[in-house]
Amino acid sequence: MSPRWEPVAPAVNPVFLELRTLHKRYGTREVLRGVDLALARGECFALVGPNGAGKSTAVRAIQGLTPMDDGEIRIGGRGLIEMGRTARAIMGVVPQADNLDPDFTVQENLWIYGRYFGLSKPLIRQRSAELLEFMALGGHAGQPIHALSGGMQRRLTIARALINTPQLLLLDEPTTGLDPQARHLIWQRLRELRRQGTTLLLTTHYMDEAERLADRVGIIDHGRILAEDSPRGLISVYIPGGVVELRRVDGEPPDPQNLHRQWVRASERVGDTLLCYGPDLSPLLAHFAEDPAYQWLQRPASLEDVFLHLTGRDLREETEYAAR
């Protein structure tokens, strides 16, 4: 289940990245409505939210690429605006949409990126070799970008974001669209970076990704952070105990008399499914499990349950990115 690691001691690691009441409007649409966030140095924080929740805007704001209507961002105690371009010199960014340079090979992509940071040629050469090894791209240095698979391109994008040995790594949906093998490799490497002391801020809408990687998770929707805690903390506060999913074989609504209510702490109906939450659901199962008209699934509560509980079950259309 969800990995557990030692919490970062706040006494030794004061706040490294701080967002204070961040507000951003596009026209009449409020994308960020007072986002507060504080990351300790060396922490991995996951910002999860549905499409259009404000995740990518927050990531752009931290890079100083979008003027804020209100609020402040501080990195290592200094204001982002006052830092200017030096802020981006200590950051690495893995963007949501791939923007590797298609006219260059793998190696050349790292080289030119290092030049954008003003790094010396010998340093770039040394870093490139290390990073290609680190991201398991060692044999592909001379290949053109179009010859790489999606997973390899993503790994190269991460390698590229590390060329300046950043203190803060921003990852905007780093594993969207990748196969399980590629995702696991990327997770391994991100954990490795965290162990080396890099502060990580990632956005995702994969709950398992947030659960596996993050020390803390912030659930964001409609430009506000709704809840913020360790994955376990969130689950135990919002969905204590377990979950039972009940369905009828014939597709009719399950338990029309609402008998389940005496045994559960909360429940909801979603389509053909009745979701029951509670610390002890065995009486519920004792009643329905033997009934041949019912199918059931008992499972521990997950971050996804918390997420859906807080953000609702409405479908979100792609707006945030497509609007750009």
Place this chain on the structure above:
Amino acid sequence: MRLGEILPGTGAFAVVQRNYRVWRKLLVPSMLGNFGDPLLYLLALGYGLGHFVGRMDGVPYITFIASGIVASSVMNTASFEGLYSAFTRMSAQRTYAAMLATPLRVSDILAGEVLWCAVKGLISAVAIMIVASFFGAIQGPWIFLAPPVILLAGLSFGGLALVMTALARSYDFFMYYFTLVITPMFLFCGVFYPIHSLPPFAQHLAQVLPLTHVVALLRPLLTGHLPHAAFYHIGVLWLYTLTAYVGAWRLLGRRLLR
């Protein structure tokens, strides 16, 4: 507008370096486009039309037209680079977005792009000058003053093109610019005939356009004379360059930082 933000830094050279590396990979087709077309114009019109025209403004027609072709090729090369190539980098390839995730700023990217437009204009102009000199179509002691003029011309045309690119929603938009700006300059700014043969109002109009001033500088330099009122023409080109730079910087900033 903060002065520190609009002034480019050394990062601009990394942008030039990137474009140069890509150009080097695509050297042959790129050179063919920038250099083949103008060379055909030079030979076809210089010899074909030149046979009937004889001399123009006191020099053989091919000599007259060679300096015009050099000037117009700078315009075309720098414009094409600042329109289609820059737009591809900005939108399809998201190269600017990748650059902005590094310490590069909009001013560094813009200055690098404009500078690269000028360098490309210079490359194609020098190639044409070399060929034209084989035909004796350019000559004189002032040829070596042409490259700085060509670079300045490349900066103005590149800057103007990047204003268009910052405004463009798609490639189709550039057709307006070509049909309404580039082609009229090609035809009415003294490339093929002296502008004093135009009706007075057209002469005034031509005086406003940058290519007229590039031709006014290059034609004497490439035929063995020093240009009249050189500082006036240089001043106009600098005015175009700086105005275009400021405009493109504001528009690109609005587009990329939102």
